[in-house]
Amino acid sequence: MQSWDNIVQTAQLGTEKRQPAAPPEPSLAEAVSAVQQHPDIDREEKFLQSAALVFNFRQCGRLPISYTGDGLQPAPAEELVHCSPAAHQALKDIFIFESPGLLALWLQQAAEKQKIARPEVLPVLLDTARQQRVLRPMIAPVLGRRGKWLAQFNPDWQFTTDLPDDELWDTGSPQQRKQVLLRTAQSDPAKALQWLKDTWGKENAAARTELLKDLPPSLFEADLPWLESLLGDKSQKVKDEAIKILQRIPASSLVQRYWELLKSCFQIKVEKKMLGLSSRKILDYNEPESFDPGIFKLGINKINTSGSKNGITENTMVIYQMMQFIPPHYWESYFGESAEEIFTLFSKDEFVEGLLPGIGLALSKHPDEKWATIFAKDERRYFHDILPVLTGKMREEYIIRNFPHSADLVIRFLTEQQQEEWSLEVTRVFMQYAANNHYTCNRGFFNKHIHLLPIRIAGELDKFSADDEYSKKGWTEIAGYVLQLLSIKSQTLQAFQQ
Incomplete structure (x- = not known):
């Protein structure tokens, strides 16, 4: 539009040098002329009023964009049942508290009961999966068919797929191929090993290193010589990963060499x-x-x-x-x-x-x-x-006995390696420690690990107190927050038991 181009040029040069030329459009030219000839306003005001007239004229005359693609297909019907209103409310509360531990618990319960999330929370779940890769395998089953349909409209959400594992291995992203390899290594080790051997020569050093990481040693028991041949790989990182796996295989030449030296x-x-x-x-x-x-x-x-x-x-x-x-x-x-x-x-x-x-x-x-x-x-x-x-009572007794002098190591094990809920006795020992260390055992800590605490500890929280007055106030606030989290945990479990 010539009139708008004139406005832009005047803005670049400044009103001292020129005013916009008269618009070629008759209906617009009359209004702009009236502004330009007004005796009571200065050059800058004339320019701004003229620009406003031209801008609005331009906007009013523009046609809306028309969609020329294929018609949008509605989301397919769900195969699974949506979660109950109580479970839905529990999930909304979990989002408010931003607790990864409670979210993992909710997702686990939903998967076990074969329930899916309601449509209102699907965007939040997809965003959560985008930000927290570790939760993706747990979130995918509760999205339902609508969630996978919705993901196609946002590139950041397109981590879900209905493709079979064989096709994902051939065409998926590096992350998808890694995940499908780990899954297949558990369900069909022979197939996973063959995949690895077939693709080995086609991958660069970084990809080969990544593929080896986290693979179970049992995968290579059927062809140990192939794994040992990787000790001659040109990449030191590949060799290091191969060594880590060989060190966990008693029959490997590496472990046997160590043993001969030790004897x-x-x-x-x-x-x-x-x-x-x-x-x-x-x-x-x-x-x-x-x-x-x-x-x-x-x-x-x-x-x-x-x-x-x-x-x-x-x-x-x-x-x-x-x-x-x-x-x-x-x-x-x-x-x-x-x-x-x-x-x-x-x-x-x-x-x-x-x-x-x-x-x-x-x-x-x-x-x-x-x-x-x-x-x-x-x-x-x-x-x-x-x-x-x-296992069992022996582990519990060992933890309780050594907690006072090895708290950091024990807590690391309890939060990183133990998946099941803590016993009440272990939790009591931990909570007394937390009362005196509320700066490390803070809201973020409990948000992440609350699913490991038994609900019954809620009735005993007032029994734990910091040893010094300075820490008592901080612990009181943390204990109140823990009580809220335990309440949501109870709400979640009850909702899926109904």
């Missing part, structure tokens, strides 16, 4: 006492003067111990590292002794006793409940890595 360092000897009238078994430890340099390319690191005051050498640290990957029952076969006797032999020598945590670390990679139980009975030391192996 040469430990022997059981019989020591005579009382002029030969009695004897006892002792653990004889002899570390080599040096190790084959090749071992330092296979997951073992050189650690400088020059500042150590307890006699620990670099070679001792090499041995300690290798012990972390040896299945504990190997020691029984090698020494011909029971697990209890071997633990005792290690404990008798002050120096060798320092290597015991190495076996404890091995339990996290090669679980053995018998060995874990033996470690748990040691009341002098805390072995954090046996917690995932312990």
Whole structure:
């Protein structure tokens, strides 16, 4: 429109140099002329009034945009039933409190009962899935057919798909291919391994590294030589990921190499006492003067111990590292002794006793409940890595006994590795700790982990109090907030039980 172009040019040059030319449109020219000839307004005002006239004339004369694409198809009918009004209200309350823990609980309950979210909250759920990738697998089942239909209108929401896993593996995004590989590794390991081998030569180093991450060691038991061949990969990151998996496979050449080196360092000897009238078994430890340099390319690191005051050498640290990957029952076969006797032999020598945590670390990679139980009975030391192996009452007792001096480690296990709800006894110990540490056990902490707390603790919150007056007020506010979260948790569970 020529008149509007004149306005823009005048704005760029300034009203001191020129005024807009007369519009060519007759109906507009008369009005602009009246403004320009008005004796009581200055040049700037004339320009602004003229611009307003031209702008409105331009807007009124513009035709609306017409849609020329295909007609919009309505959302398909749902196959599953929407959640109840009570469950819907619980979800809305969860969004208000922004609690990932309660949202995960709600999504789990909905999936178990085969219920889907109501249409009003679908945009919020899709936005949540966009921001929190970890929740996507849990959110997708409750979106229903309408949620997947709605996702097509926003590129940021298009993480859901109805494509079969085979097609996703061939055409999906790197993230989708990774997820489908992990799923298939659990349901059909042979198929997942074949996929990996077929695509290996087509991927760059970064993609190969990402594909290897988090894969279960059992996936490679059918073709261990192929995994071991990756030790010769050009990418160091690929080799590092392959080493991490091989260290968790007892039959791998890597673990066997560690074991051969370790066996040469430990022997059981019989020591005579009382002029030969009695004897006892002792653990004889002899570390080599040096190790084959090749071992330092296979997951073992050189650690400088020059500042150590307890006699620990670099070679001792090499041995300690290798012990972390040896299945504990190997020691029984090698020494011909029971697990209890071997633990005792290690404990008798002050120096060798320092290597015991190495076996404890091995339990996290090669679980053995018998060995874990033996470690748990040691009341002098805390072995954090046996917690995932312990079960039931034994784990609970071990946590409670060691909580006062290892709270940070225990809480990390409870929040990162334990999926089931805490027992009431463990929760009581934790809540007393939280009362004195409300800066770390704050609203954000409880928002994230409230689903792990039993609802029954709500009736006992007034029993927990900070030791100093300064902390009491802060804890009182946190306790009130926890009570609200527990109320929503109760509301959620009841809504899905009806």
